[in-house]
């Protein structure tokens with residue numbers, strides 16, 4: 001469990017990025033920070049692994065203040081996946097994945113073996129291990145980024161807009177992979193996005209943020225959709241546009257669910273009684 005207690009971050013130039021932020025992030029679930037550009041999402045994420053230090057307030061992991069931990073050690077014990085993969089361009093894929101375990105003292109050979117296994121985990125062919133990042137597609141680079149984030153077998157995985165730079169089809173694939181990974185690996189995931197659909201798809205807990213990382217609403221996707229806490233939330237999640245209002249339509253092949261713009265969103269199937 002990660003707990004923010006009245007955390008504020010003011011940057012040296014005076015920008016108040018995060019103001020009095022408090023939140024409990026449950027273990028082994030996915031929490032998504034969603035909000036528009038500049039709302040403080042990245043700053044929140046980076047304060048968890050001390051890439052950014054808070055101006056006031058505390059952040060605890062399993063009851064221990066992160067300030068009490070050695071910053072470098074803390075950072076290496078938490079997985080971090082960033083937009084564009086954040087890969088080292090002059091290192092082969094396998095070495096990109098093995099970097100942190102080697103820094104943590106795992107013998108290079110063992111770290112490389114584990115890196116190959118991680119390529120399997122994220123659905124990449126092992127034949128890509130000897131390529132350089134520039135020789136991969138955007139989606140493959142993102143998968144390497146995820147493998148890299150998982151390399152030290154962290155309990156916590158921070159993901160900062162990891163799929164922002166790939167096309168919608170690859171993005172949808174990576175989202176499904178993330179759901180599968182979360183089911184299989186059971187990590188505490190904190191995910192940042194500005195895309196509310198992605199937030200609802202991936203999040204067990206969704207945190208909608210306004211400027212200054214002020215919480216507009218926190219809850220499960222259905223709690224938020226069923227009862228938006230404010231006009232701001234309603235408009236952010238698209239309730240007022242009716243775009244999420246689904247209705248059924250009978251077709252020759254069965255009953256389908258159609259959204260407000262007439263697009264088919266799914267098929268109704270008979271579940272177990």
Ligand SMILES: Nc1ncnc2c1ncn2[C@@H]1O[C@H](COP(=O)(O)OP(=O)(O)OP(=O)(O)O)[C@@H](O)[C@H]1O
Pocket residue numbers: 011012013015016017035036037038039040041042043044194
């Ligand atoms: N090093 C810095 N110095 C000064 N201001 C900063 C710094 N880093 C971020 N900020 C400011 O803090 C605010 C929050 O930034 P942050 O990157 O956390 O937002 P975000 O929600 O992640 O935005 P985006 O979706 O665009 O990445 C913004 O106003 C930003 O300009």
